[in-house]
Amino acid sequence: MTSLDKTFFPGEQRDDFTVIGSVTQRADALGHVTGRTAFFEDLTPPGLLHLKMARSQRHHARIAGVDLSDALAVDGVVRILTHADIPNNLYTPLKLIGVEPDDEPILAEDTVRYLGDPICAVVAETEAAAYEAVARIRVTYQDLPAVFDVEEALAEGAPLVNEYQGHNYFTYEGHHCRRLRFGDVDEAFARADHVFEWRYESAPIEHAPTETTGCIVVPQPDGRLRIHSDTQACFFTLDNTALILGTPFNKLRIVGGTVGGGFGGKVDIVVEPVACVAAMLTNRPVKFVYTRYEEMQVSSPRAAERIYIKDAVMNDGRILGRKIILYVDAGAYARHSPYGTTKAAAHMPGPYAIPNVWADCHCVFTNRTPSSAMRGFGVTIADFALESQMDRIARALEMDPLRLRLLNAYRDGDMKAHRKVAEGTALIEVIQKAAAMVGHELPAEFRRMSSAEGR
Amino acid sequence: MASTVVSLRLNGRPAEFLARPGTSLLSSLRDSLGLMAAKRGCAQGGCGTCTVLLDGRPVMSCLVAVETIEGASVRTLEGVAADDGRLDAVQSAFLDGFATQCGFCTAGMIMVAESLLAGNPDPSRDEVVEAISGNVCRCTGYASIIAAILDAARRKREVDVV
Amino acid sequence: MxxxxxxxxxxxxxxxGMNLGGDPSQALIHATTTGTFVVSLSSVDLGQGLKTVVAQCAAEVLGLPYGNILVDTADTDTGPHCMGTFASRGTHRVGNAVIMAATEAREVMLAVAADELEVDAGDLETDGSGFVQVKGAEQKRIHITDLALAAHFKQGRTISGRGIFLKEKNDPVPETGEMDPDxxxxxxxxxxxxxxxxxxxxxxxxxxxxxxxxxxxxxxxxxxxxxxxxxxxxxxxxxxxxxxxxxxxxxxxxxxxxxxxxxxxxxxxxxxxxxxxxxxxxxxxxxxxxxxxxxxxxxxxxxxxxxxxxxxxxxxxxxxxxxxxxxxxxxxxx
Structure with missing residues (x-):
């Protein structure tokens, strides 16, 4: 049951709309209920080839040799791509906006850095032939030491995950982490009645869209490639793919826009480049769609995070200072994690007016599946930590948990830790509303509070 | 092994096509017959997006080898609306109840509901939940789908009374 | 237990939204001969309903029924640039771009109507059902279909509009984390x-x-x-x-x-x-x-x-x- 409550912010409403604010039928729903909505895979171009990936079976290893002879002998195999077939094999998706360095190969060259790192792409007449050939590719590995824990990865002497990065952390303008410095937390801890410090952690989480990541690339009569994709970002995928292919941007055309669930997982550029290379080399349509296993274990998850929060708190519940150390587990390659870590820094210290804030937000490389964007990127796990922390402080002070939040809630005009003045705030009001919904009684002074009135 | 000719009754009409041994009903529908409503979400019977009705019973078509159902009757979402395009009660209830988001699970959900309501015109909420328990939806949180199926049952009963 | x-x-x-290297999205809108408005985008609908909500934005600005709007997305040959669907940016960026495009198209629409009705464009309003009418003299009106036909075949004008929303690039200050990310x-x-x-x-x-x-x-x-x-x-x-x-x-x-x-x-x-x-x-x-x-x-x-x-x-x-x-x-x- 979801309902609108228009009693809040009465002076800021406008109700002279004709379409906005009305329950309007979804433009796509008729197609959904009749089974006629076209998704990228609902296309069977004649001569379609199937691409399946041979992937690393080690966490971190040198590739001593790749023997394709048995695989090439499988009936129906048309071609097997290796890194030598990819024009610009090394990339990073955010290079479009100037993020460096290129740190991820489309197909592994001499090293694999996580279980599932792509090595060779089999292109075959049928899916069955492609799977059979993948099973017959013989890769010889020389294992390298691997590191899986974010703090161990940053310790002296840890195995280097990604030599293109040079360290097991992403470098932010010369710093080993994204920093947030606001006020003086040490002074706050010295002045506080209580200091609370706790640790929080999460594991990687899968987007689990019902439609897996994939594309179908169809060579066109004019020499261009039409890419039917379930990407969440058409031009972002097009531009990255063109850079990897080393072709003019206008050689590619992306047709998409209808996606069977994304949740952030389909922002990565993981199927289109290699499928385009296969289509160019064979001059035939090529389909590369992730299996459910690949979606679960190889496609980028929501990053695991580890968060330490240390708070300086007064007896009355005011939070004077908050110090945060965040580790974002980027896995073996950067993808979008450098940005997600910055987004996490901007989110600290949560929706509260805390005058002294210090945060070090580390984007850490480990030998696991690279993580990337997911619904609530940079924020979801932080919120788990921040709001668990608030509950623990309330319990420690024997305070009502909602009053503790209301007391510290940010309001219009407050300077946030990243030095942006808050506006359009409404934390107080959603707390007041939630309290009313569950019959949680608040004293009059808390019911009268308003985000719009500065303190 | 050679392909064989498979004959089905598909959405009320005869259909005949060639299939390699072991070809799934899902692949036959999508790749040989051009019926795209049933989706391949996992190809291993874990998500229900490929659900169709086989002789009236819901099956995950990715798990059915098509040569084993020679002569059977298969119904897909394409065969649910009337020939003039009029939606049936389940489709209308999903539409009006905002029970679709990305739409990828919708075909499977509707086919399960068709089967449930054909055998049980007045299901309880628990019976609806049990019926869709093999179907994954990542968008809706299921509440709107359950409500739509219960609403469809009401609509069908009202039509039957008339 | x-x-x-x-x-x-x-x-x-x-x-x-976010500010990675600048964060733009564009929209183009044009009227067909019979007064349907096509919103051209390259934005992606993941199931959250972007196609629906941007059509609502266009309808609201144009003062036309929702049914008069078609959304054509996402084809990089025909749709203008969009950064993509992430960072809770879709409705905000694309919605704003569509509003801007529809505002420009509405101006042309009213100018065409003004010529047809021989009144000042400033005296016109939309009724939300498909008519452009003179304020205070509602019987003096023209339907969007007739208006669009006149634009195409009589006046020789395109009823169209361009829109873009850009959140400008903002680099964090490395020492302090000062930034404007959203x-x-x-x-x-x-x-x-x-x-x-x-x-x-x-x-x-x-x-x-x-x-x-x-x-x-x-x-x-x-x-x-x-x-x-x-x-x-x-x-x-x-x-x-x-x-x-x-x-x-x-x-x-x-x-x-x-x-x-x-x-x-x-x-x-x-x-x-x-x-x-x-x-x-x-x-x-x-x-x-x-x-x-x-x-x-x-x-x-x-x-x-x-x-x-x-x-x-x-x-x-x-x-x-x-x-x-x-x-x-x-x-x-x-």
């Missing part, structure tokens, strides 16, 4: 009621209450969809989901839906949600992003409810029966 009930709270904010903030408070079985460690979410402030609910039905589905995902994250259940160990990784557990239709709680509106100056009709944030507050609310129920403070996600039981054992020295 008992079922123990607890209640937990969480309150959060969530940013709309356009506005939405807000949420969740109250979760859980039952903890102290014998099995199983947590059941009984009820979730959510209060959201989202600027403006452009389409209350699709807002409700995000609220309900997002709360479910938050609960799923809280109790079940991990691709590496023994993180940081890589073992026991689930391979499919029989191993990667999520709540089924049988596991969903009762949900009560309220939507508050505090229109954002930068948002399309005041809207902020709602899609992503709905999964966030449920997680700590459930963690806090588990503590309230049985005294176990879970600091690692997900809150599996194993972790609950280990926590209960630690409390009793077991």
């Amino acid at each position: 008992a079922i123990r009930r607890g209640r937990g709270y969480a309150a959060v904010n969530y940013p709309t 356009s506005c903030q939405a807000h949420a408070c969740t109250v979760a009621v859980v039952d903890v079985d102290d014998e099995t460690g199983v947590v059941e979410v009984v009820t979730m209450y959510n209060a959201y402030e989202i600027g403006r609910a452009l389409n209350p039905a699709t807002v409700a969809q995000q609220v309900e589905g997002g709360a479910w995902m938050g609960m799923s994250h809280a109790l079940f989901e991990a691709t590496e259940p023994y993180y940081p160990a890589r073992s026991h990784g689930p391979a499919d839906f029989s191993e990667y557990l999520m709540p089924t239709a049988a596991d969903i709680p009762e949900q009560h949600s309220a939507i508050l509106e505090r229109p954002a100056e930068s948002g399309p009709f005041g809207a902020k992003g709602i899609g992503e944030m709905t999964a966030n507050a449920p997680i700590p609310a459930i963690a806090n409810a588990i503590y309230d129920a049985c005294g176990v403070r879970l600091t690692a996600m997900p809150f599996t029966p194993e972790r609950v039981l280990r926590g209960l054992d630690a409390l009793t020295g077991g």
Whole structure:
């Protein structure tokens, strides 16, 4: 049951709309209920080839040799791509906006850095032939030491995950982490009645869209490639793919826009480049769609995070200072994690007016599946930590948990830790509303509070 | 092994096509017959997006080898609306109840509901939940789908009374 | 051995949009000969309803029925640039671009009507049903179909408009983290009621209450969809989901839906949600992003409810029966 409550912010409403604010039928729903909505895979171009990936079976290893002879002998195999077939094999998706360095190969060259790192792409007449050939590719590995824990990865002497990065952390303008410095937390801890410090952690989480990541690339009569994709970002995928292919941007055309669930997982550029290379080399349509296993274990998850929060708190519940150390587990390659870590820094210290804030937000490389964007990127796990922390402080002070939040809630005009003045705030009001919904009684002074009135 | 000719009754009409041994009903529908409503979400019977009705019973078509159902009757979402395009009660209830988001699970959900309501015109909420328990939806949180199926049952009963 | 009930709270904010290297989206709009307006985009609908909500924005600005709008997306040959659907940016960026394009098209539409009706364009208004009419003299009017035909075949004008929304690039200051990363903030408070079985460690979410402030609910039905589905995902994250259940160990990784557990239709709680509106100056009709944030507050609310129920403070996600039981054992020295 979801309902609108228009009693809040009465002076800021406008109700002279004709379409906005009305329950309007979804433009796509008729197609959904009749089974006629076209998704990228609902296309069977004649001569379609199937691409399946041979992937690393080690966490971190040198590739001593790749023997394709048995695989090439499988009936129906048309071609097997290796890194030598990819024009610009090394990339990073955010290079479009100037993020460096290129740190991820489309197909592994001499090293694999996580279980599932792509090595060779089999292109075959049928899916069955492609799977059979993948099973017959013989890769010889020389294992390298691997590191899986974010703090161990940053310790002296840890195995280097990604030599293109040079360290097991992403470098932010010369710093080993994204920093947030606001006020003086040490002074706050010295002045506080209580200091609370706790640790929080999460594991990687899968987007689990019902439609897996994939594309179908169809060579066109004019020499261009039409890419039917379930990407969440058409031009972002097009531009990255063109850079990897080393072709003019206008050689590619992306047709998409209808996606069977994304949740952030389909922002990565993981199927289109290699499928385009296969289509160019064979001059035939090529389909590369992730299996459910690949979606679960190889496609980028929501990053695991580890968060330490240390708070300086007064007896009355005011939070004077908050110090945060965040580790974002980027896995073996950067993808979008450098940005997600910055987004996490901007989110600290949560929706509260805390005058002294210090945060070090580390984007850490480990030998696991690279993580990337997911619904609530940079924020979801932080919120788990921040709001668990608030509950623990309330319990420690024997305070009502909602009053503790209301007391510290940010309001219009407050300077946030990243030095942006808050506006359009409404934390107080959603707390007041939630309290009313569950019959949680608040004293009059808390019911009268308003985000719009500065303190 | 050679392909064989498979004959089905598909959405009320005869259909005949060639299939390699072991070809799934899902692949036959999508790749040989051009019926795209049933989706391949996992190809291993874990998500229900490929659900169709086989002789009236819901099956995950990715798990059915098509040569084993020679002569059977298969119904897909394409065969649910009337020939003039009029939606049936389940489709209308999903539409009006905002029970679709990305739409990828919708075909499977509707086919399960068709089967449930054909055998049980007045299901309880628990019976609806049990019926869709093999179907994954990542968008809706299921509440709107359950409500739509219960609403469809009401609509069908009202039509039957008339 | 008992079922123990607890209640937990969480309150959060969530940013709309990002500023990575500048963050633009564009829209083009034009009228067909018979007065349908085609909105051309390259933006992606993931199921959240972007195609619907931007058509609403265009209809509102043009003063035409929703049915007069077609959205053509997402083809990079025919649609202008969009950064993509992420960072809660879709409705905000694309909505603003569509409003700008529709505003330009509306001006031409009124100018064409003014010539047809031989009045001043400033005296015209739309009635929302498909007519442009003279204010105060509503019988003097022209239907959008006749108007579009006149534009094409008589006046030789294109009824069209261009729109772009750009959040300008803003680099963080390396020393302090000073930055301007987003356009506005939405807000949420969740109250979760859980039952903890102290014998099995199983947590059941009984009820979730959510209060959201989202600027403006452009389409209350699709807002409700995000609220309900997002709360479910938050609960799923809280109790079940991990691709590496023994993180940081890589073992026991689930391979499919029989191993990667999520709540089924049988596991969903009762949900009560309220939507508050505090229109954002930068948002399309005041809207902020709602899609992503709905999964966030449920997680700590459930963690806090588990503590309230049985005294176990879970600091690692997900809150599996194993972790609950280990926590209960630690409390009793077991």
